[in-house]
Amino acid sequence: MQQKQVNAVVITQAHEVSCQPHKVVWEADQVLVKVERGGICGSDIHYFLHGRAGMSVLKAPMVLGHELIGRVEQAPAESGLHAGQLVAINPSQPCRRCTFCLEGQPNLCRAMRFMGSAQFFPHVNGGFAEYVAVPPEQCVPYDPQADARVMAFAEPLAVCIHAIRQAGDLVGKKVLVTGAGPIGCLVIAAALAAGAAHITATDLSERCRALALEMGAHAVADPRDEALTAEWTENGGVFDASFEASGAPAAIAALVAYTRPGGTLIQLGMGAPEINYPVGSLLVKELALKGSFRFNGEFETAVRWLESARINPLPLLSAEMPMQEAAEALVLAADKGRAAKVQLTF
Secondary structure, eight states: OEEEEEEEEEEEETTEEEEEEEEEEEOTTSEEEEEEEEEOOHHHHHHHHHSEETTEEOOSOEEOOOEEEEEEEEOOGGGSOOTTOEEEEOOOOOOSSSHHHHTTOGGGOTTOOOTTBOSSSSOBOOSOBSEEEEOGGGEEEOOTTSOHHHHTTHHHHHHHHHHHHHHOOOTTOEEEEEOOSHHHHHHHHHHHHTTOSEEEEEOSOHHHHHHHHHTTOSEEEOTTOHHHHHHTTGGGOSEEEEEEOSOOHHHHHHHHHHEEEEEEEEEOSOOOSOOOOOHHHHHHTTOEEEEOOSOSTHHHHHHHHHHTTSSOOGGGEEEEEEGGGHHHHHHHHHOTTTOSEEEEEO
């Protein structure tokens, strides 16, 4: 066992984040990665604002962060990795033994230990640190010519590619995406790459709607425009597939009316635990409603798509800030009127 004293971005409770000493410990079969860049995710923001992310409540100090890229510092000889190699880090740590893992659905693993998560206690530290230690299978090498700012989008893009796959074949389809934050915008780009013929995006924010257009949406709308949204309900709905990325109860319920009979609804946004939902309409229109949670093999797919410039996420990058300014970066990232994605540099 080896260990190294490093600096890390640690949250102790809501609104209390600082850069402080942290001990990284690793075994001979693990890879030590010098972290170079990390994106601030919605869950990081929730921990910062509320001391919790969904049902995961912060009970002790924890290192934040799970959208990570870095450079291999040290790796086991048999891992196929070598010092100096650039890697994107898959933050998923499934048990690899349960039924879900063995059936190729590790994202459903009940014992999943996800980096930067307070779901379990002790919490699973994240990777907003100068160094992080992970098993070799969590490291996906990428072309050193690729832009680091782009490659740091691998984890959120993986989430969106998984959602696209949940929806099935999108070639020639008419698609709706509600919520044009980073995830909604990456869904737009992924749906376009998957062959969608026309994509409409909605968001309350004019800035977010402009980003949606930049990411490939053919049309955008303010969901409060009742005259326009009424047209989407004609003949039982006009969209073949609808992706809900806002988590807003009104948006979740409205998709049932906007999606054509026999269409598909994909829920990505973590919304209120209880909503008034039009189950009757869902039933009589025979809509397929699917949740989409994290990702499986899509992480490597995301790395390859970014590496080959199949998708350009840079319109979403609002700011880059050093790890020492993590608290200020979280404040900025939480302000949807000013920022989409904020990245920390290490």
